[in-house]
Amino acid sequence: MDQRLFVKGNEAVAMGALAAGCRYYFGYPITPQSDIPEYMARELPPLGGTFIQAESEIGAINMLLGASACGVRAMTSSSSPGISLKQEGLSYMAGSELPGLVVNICRSGPGLGGIDASQADYFQAVKGGGHGGYHLIVLAPHSVQEMYDLAMLAFDLSDQYRIPAMLLGDSVIGQMKEALTPHARPQVTLPAKDWAVEGKGTRSAQRIVKSLYLGDGELEAHNWKLHRRYELLREHEARWEALDVEDAELIVTAFGVTARIAKSAVRMARAAGLKVGMIRPITLFPFPGAAFAEATRNAKKVLCFELNTGQMVEDVRLSVARDADVYFYGRPPGAGSLPTPEELYAQIAAYCRRSA
Amino acid sequence: MNDMETPVFLAPRSLKKVITHFCPGCQHGSVHRLVAEALDHFSVQERTIGVASVGCSVFLYEYFDIDVVESPHGRAPAVATGVKRARPDRIVFTYQGDGDLAAIGTSEIIHAANRGEDLTVVFVNNTTYGMTGGQMAPTTLAGQKTSTSPYGRDIANDGRPMRMAELLTQLDGTAFSARVAVNTPRNVLAAAKVMRKAFQTQVEGRGFAFVEILATCPTNWGLSPLQANERIAAEMIPCFPLGTFKDWAGADGAASAGAGQ
Ligand SMILES: Cc1ncc(C[n+]2csc(CCOP(=O)(O)OP(=O)(O)O)c2C)c(N)n1
Ligand code: SF4
Numbered sequence: 069m070d071q072r073l074f075v076k077g078n079e080a081v082a083m084g085a086l087a088a089g090c091r092y093y094f095g096y097p098i099t100p101q102s103d104i105p106e107y108m109a110r111e112l113p114p115l116g117g118t119f120i121q122a123e124s125e126i127g128a129i130n131m132l133l134g135a136s137a138c139g140v141r142a143m144t145s146s147s148s149p150g151i152s153l154k155q156e157g158l159s160y161m162a163g164s165e166l167p168g169l170v171v172n173i174c175r176s177g178p179g180l181g182g183i184d185a186s187q188a189d190y191f192q193a194v195k196g197g198g199h200g201g202y203h204l205i206v207l208a209p210h211s212v213q214e215m216y217d218l219a220m221l222a223f224d225l226s227d228q229y230r231i232p233a234m235l236l237g238d239s240v241i242g243q244m245k246e247a248l249t250p251h252a253r254p255q256v257t258l259p260a261k262d263w264a265v266e267g268k269g270t271r272s273a274q275r276i277v278k279s280l281y282l283g284d285g286e287l288e289a290h291n292w293k294l295h296r297r298y299e300l301l302r303e304h305e306a307r308w309e310a311l312d313v314e315d316a317e318l319i320v321t322a323f324g325v326t327a328r329i330a331k332s333a334v335r336m337a338r339a340a341g342l343k344v345g346m347i348r349p350i351t352l353f354p355f356p357g358a359a360f361a362e363a364t365r366n367a368k369k370v371l372c373f374e375l376n377t378g379q380m381v382e383d384v385r386l387s388v389a390r391d392a393d394v395y396f397y398g399r400p401p402g403a404g405s406l407p408t409p410e411e412l413y414a415q416i417a418a419y420c421r422r423s424a
Numbered sequence: 425m426n427d428m429e430t431p432v433f434l435a436p437r438s439l440k441k442v443i444t445h446f447c448p449g450c451q452h453g454s455v456h457r458l459v460a461e462a463l464d465h466f467s468v469q470e471r472t473i474g475v476a477s478v479g480c481s482v483f484l485y486e487y488f489d490i491d492v493v494e495s496p497h498g499r500a501p502a503v504a505t506g507v508k509r510a511r512p513d514r515i516v517f518t519y520q521g522d523g524d525l526a527a528i529g530t531s532e533i534i535h536a537a538n539r540g541e542d543l544t545v546v547f548v549n550n551t552t553y554g555m556t557g558g559q560m561a562p563t564t565l566a567g568q569k570t571s572t573s574p575y576g577r578d579i580a581n582d583g584r585p586m587r588m589a590e591l592l593t594q595l596d597g598t599a600f601s602a603r604v605a606v607n608t609p610r611n612v613l614a615a616a617k618v619m620r621k622a623f624q625t626q627v628e629g630r631g632f633a634f635v636e637i638l639a640t641c642p643t644n645w646g647l648s649p650l651q652a653n654e655r656i657a658a659e660m661i662p663c664f665p666l667g668t669f670k671d672w673a674g675a676d677g678a679a680s681a682g683a684g685q
Binding site: 092094118120122123124126127128130131132133134135136137138139140142156157160164265266267268269270274275276277278279280 | 469470471472473475476482485488489490491492493494495496499502503504505506507508509510511514515531532534535539
């Protein structure tokens with residue numbers, strides 16, 4: 069499997085999911101992610117898998133809930149307005165400790181908004197989205213290759229922790245074409261799915277997948293259990309990419325499409341002799357807070373770029389060393405509003421000059 | 425063996441021997457029994473997965489000795505679709521109230537039926553939202569007083585009662601659709617037969633099967649259990665006629681009769 073392919077991000081995520089053993093896809097069309105259901109509709113039947121175009125995003129997420137409850141690898145995908153409809157099901161899946169993959173190729177909102185790239189769904193993705201106080205495992209690819217790699221990782225983490233995973237992409241990453249080197253699924257040992265409903269068979273005890281806990285203290289205990297898993301994720305599964313942070317005086321941070329532009333701006337800054345580094349969160353939940361704490365022992369300035377009016381910056385502020393300053397530069401999504409590398413470079417240069 | 429030792433009434437194997445939480449005179453218990461008897465009849469308890477919905481029947485897993493997955497309000501047919509697609513050789517049923525199936529979950533039930541999902545849907549119609557305290561349901565009768573139709577259901581404002589068994593009959597994916605009641609011993613016996621047929625439909629892989637059961641909610645109707653039974657006969661059956669509206673066996677019969685000519 070060492071060929072290089074030239075594919076779209078949306079195709080890459082579908083290919084990664086198939087390589088991860090996903091054989092069930094449930095979805096509903098919405099731009100800019102419809103290539104994913106289209107790919108799955110074509111590729112799953114020959115693999116013996118199942119593709120269903122559901123009646124709605126609500127139908128799709130609940131089909132995912134049912135399939136995941138049976139212990140199989142299954143996924144759905146959508147874009148912002150559709151993900152809003154899936155929040156009910158996501159809360160139920162989180163409460164029922166069900167794994168599964170949800171891909172969100174974000175577009176701009178609120179409401180019908182537009183179909184251009186956006187990072188305005190950060191809060192919805194990492195802070196719960198649905199009711200009840202839960203987290204998803206949230207991964208943010210910034211390249212076509214990562215769409216593939218992180219789809220695989222999402223399934224493994226989701227199965228390991230019994231937490232639904234969300235791949236938070238955007239319309240640029242979903243729609244652009246780049247080189248992709250497909251590879252086999254890494255060998256990982258995952259816990260047996262000894263909770264999956266399958267019919268009792270010869271078991272004496274039934275299995276129940278549920279989120280209703282009415283007995284005295286039961287729900288509190290259940291929520292503590294979920295909380296401890298989120299803590300474990302924070303300890304062990306935070307992932308990020310660090311560039312030139314060792315001697316940096318200013319740390320740039322961005323994820324997804326914005327990170328690509330920011331990388332160019334950081335290279336321009338280094339070429340201009342500015343001591344600038346970059347931290348790109350790959351997991352948005354768990355947020356790589358430790359990377360920021362570590363980097364801001366030296367670098368006392370952090371500049372956060374986002375395609376919204378400031379969402380991830382809140383997590384950055386909670387993560388940096390006490391005496392580090394955090395600045396934000398961004399704008400709400402709207403057609404044609406992606407910042408250029410020059411524009412971000414100008415921000416970096418200005419903040420480098422600025423005395424604290 | 426003398427007659428005293430011959431059991432004439434056995435508890436279904438698929439039900440646990442526990443006391444239910446249902447109100448006195450509530451017929452969710454009777455319907456549970458009919459479902460369990462059908463599972464026993466086809467010896468499928470070990471390979472059955474129940475899909476619980478939201479409503480007074482949410483504790484399905486406390487009473488049925490089978491694997492169960494719980495679904496959000498109204499979404500049981502979609503959850504069951506995922507289950508059945510992942511485990512096509514299992515017997516999968518949903519158990520839903522009228523608020524669950526005919527209001528919030530209308531889309532899910534219509535599309536599961538239309539896809540011809542190999543599921544059995546048990547639909548308990550008590551013309552009200554039981555669990556939340558007796559509000560108006562899509563099945564509430566014209567003029568019926570509920571906590572959200574305190575002057576009686578006004579069809580000009582609220583629409584007319586929905587007849588789900590007939591509605592789903594229109595869809596080609598529906599293989600079997602019937603309405604029964606559990607208000608008299610005779611009706612219970614008839615309901616048991618229909619329930620078996622609904623599971624036979626799935627055992628034989630014939631597609632989507634739907635059983636609507638007219639049942640009591642004495643608590644929210646403000647009636648005694650006996651009065652509640654009488655209300656089914658006097659008020660509900662005239663609006664929701666009993667019968668089998670679609671039957672694959674009938675279709676098969678017609679086809680073979682045609683072939684013989
Ligand atoms: C999304 C959502 N909306 C509302 C509710 C509240 N709720 C719980 S049960 C129920 C109605 C159940 O009525 P029905 O389906 O007729 O079943 P019954 O209780 O009569 O058996 C409602 C509205 C809920 N749990 N979730
Ligand atoms: S409220 Fe009505 S439906 Fe619910 S258990 Fe009581 S009688 Fe039955």
